[in-house]
Amino acid sequence: MKNQRDKKPAPRPGGRSSRVKDAVFGAVETLMAENPAAIPSIGEVAARAGVNPTSLYRRWGDASVLATEVAIERLTTEFPMPDTGTLRGDLLGWATNAIRRSLKGKKNLALLRILATTVQGDDAARAGRLNAIMRRGQELQALLERAKARGEPTPYMSDVLEIVLAPIYLRALFFTPMDDAGDVTRLVDRLLAIAPKQPMEKKKPRK
Amino acid sequence: MKNQRDKKPAPRPGGRSSRVKDAVFGAVETLMAENPAAIPSIGEVAARAGVNPTSLYRRWGDASVLATEVAIERLTTEFPMPDTGTLRGDLLGWATNAIRRSLKGKKNLALLRILATTVQGDDAARAGRLNAIMRRGQELQALLERAKARGEPTPYMSDVLEIVLAPIYLRALFFTPMDDAGDVTRLVDRLLAIAPKQPMEKKKPRK
Numbered sequence: 001m002k003n004q005r006d007k008k009p010a011p012r013p014g015g016r017s018s019r020v021k022d023a024v025f026g027a028v029e030t031l032m033a034e035n036p037a038a039i040p041s042i043g044e045v046a047a048r049a050g051v052n053p054t055s056l057y058r059r060w061g062d063a064s065v066l067a068t069e070v071a072i073e074r075l076t077t078e079f080p081m082p083d084t085g086t087l088r089g090d091l092l093g094w095a096t097n098a099i100r101r102s103l104k105g106k107k108n109l110a111l112l113r114i115l116a117t118t119v120q121g122d123d124a125a126r127a128g129r130l131n132a133i134m135r136r137g138q139e140l141q142a143l144l145e146r147a148k149a150r151g152e153p154t155p156y157m158s159d160v161l162e163i164v165l166a167p168i169y170l171r172a173l174f175f176t177p178m179d180d181a182g183d184v185t186r187l188v189d190r191l192l193a194i195a196p197k198q199p200m201e202k203k204k205p206r207k
Numbered sequence: 208m209k210n211q212r213d214k215k216p217a218p219r220p221g222g223r224s225s226r227v228k229d230a231v232f233g234a235v236e237t238l239m240a241e242n243p244a245a246i247p248s249i250g251e252v253a254a255r256a257g258v259n260p261t262s263l264y265r266r267w268g269d270a271s272v273l274a275t276e277v278a279i280e281r282l283t284t285e286f287p288m289p290d291t292g293t294l295r296g297d298l299l300g301w302a303t304n305a306i307r308r309s310l311k312g313k314k315n316l317a318l319l320r321i322l323a324t325t326v327q328g329d330d331a332a333r334a335g336r337l338n339a340i341m342r343r344g345q346e347l348q349a350l351l352e353r354a355k356a357r358g359e360p361t362p363y364m365s366d367v368l369e370i371v372l373a374p375i376y377l378r379a380l381f382f383t384p385m386d387d388a389g390d391v392t393r394l395v396d397r398l399l400a401i402a403p404k405q406p407m408e409k410k411k412p413r414k
Contacts, residue, residue: 130382162394166373173380175337187369190401 023049024056028070039067065128072132075101081139087147087154088192091164094143095184098168099177155195163191230256231263235277246274272335279339282308288346294354294361295399298371301350302391305375306384360402370398 027048031040042063046053060066079101082093141157148154155163164187171178178184234255238247249270253260267273286308289300348364355361362370371394378385385391 133381161377162374166377167369169377170368170373174340176333
């Protein structure tokens, strides 16, 4: 049974655990490059990485959780959060990155597709995926906290996702990707128009 | 080569062409029910429907175009556009339908997934898919035209998609589907708040 996903991943001290992770993540990326349409199974990844599948099941539980962790790590590495000194500048940079990674490049679109296509798992797999995605969410939250600390009107993260990110992904997944700076500016300004003028007291509850 | 997608589908007079279409659409639905994770290939559909694959290539060109046409037809049949007499009522009904079809039910999520996962095709396939999706768009446009004819402030269709539909799909594809009436009301009212108070003169150009 693959039901140990509630366990936090072990810390990665750069030792054996870290070497296993590098081999496994590399295997996922190679397999996805060979066949971008499919999430590789735990068995395929284990064989390619030369690792016992049991330890993969124990650590990631599910192929979709593993693929999501790889995708989020790639996002974090290749599209770091901007830090321009103003909220508008940061949001424009972040939204432009979101469009870039939704553009036609096979690798980029595969990344978006991993995030979007693996939701069919059970509840534990969903929780594992959400956990990985939330790591990226925490980086976005930190971007918003910096704006708040500067005294800028700061939107709620849920509104950032709904008003800026959602239209970018809708266009990329269902139509053709947005590609011009005008769209980004329009979405970011629509968001900033409803940003609370006072600094946030606390995070808006969001279920 | 499968490059005749620019041709309009033949009219469907209820004759041979219509019988072929029924058999083909039925085969797509059966195959998707058997394996919701994959878009069935033209070859698989032809074999299941007992139809020559050549005629399928000629008419639909690409498996993703065919699957999209099936998905849009199912949308139109199972989630007809509401006509409540007010724009707000219509939009609330339409958005509630969008959430319903993104809920966990295998068939519903498969439908959303067809629409989202088949964009990897070439430009001609993209055009064919867009053409199918735009038929649904025309129904939404008609809903907006009715509101305009009643003299109500009427949003642009692009804003309806960005402000109401995009967040619903983002939640369904990346997180967990929205499920409460509160979300629908919040999104629809956010849209109506920016609806032009004067009747639209003409459709906003949108590339």
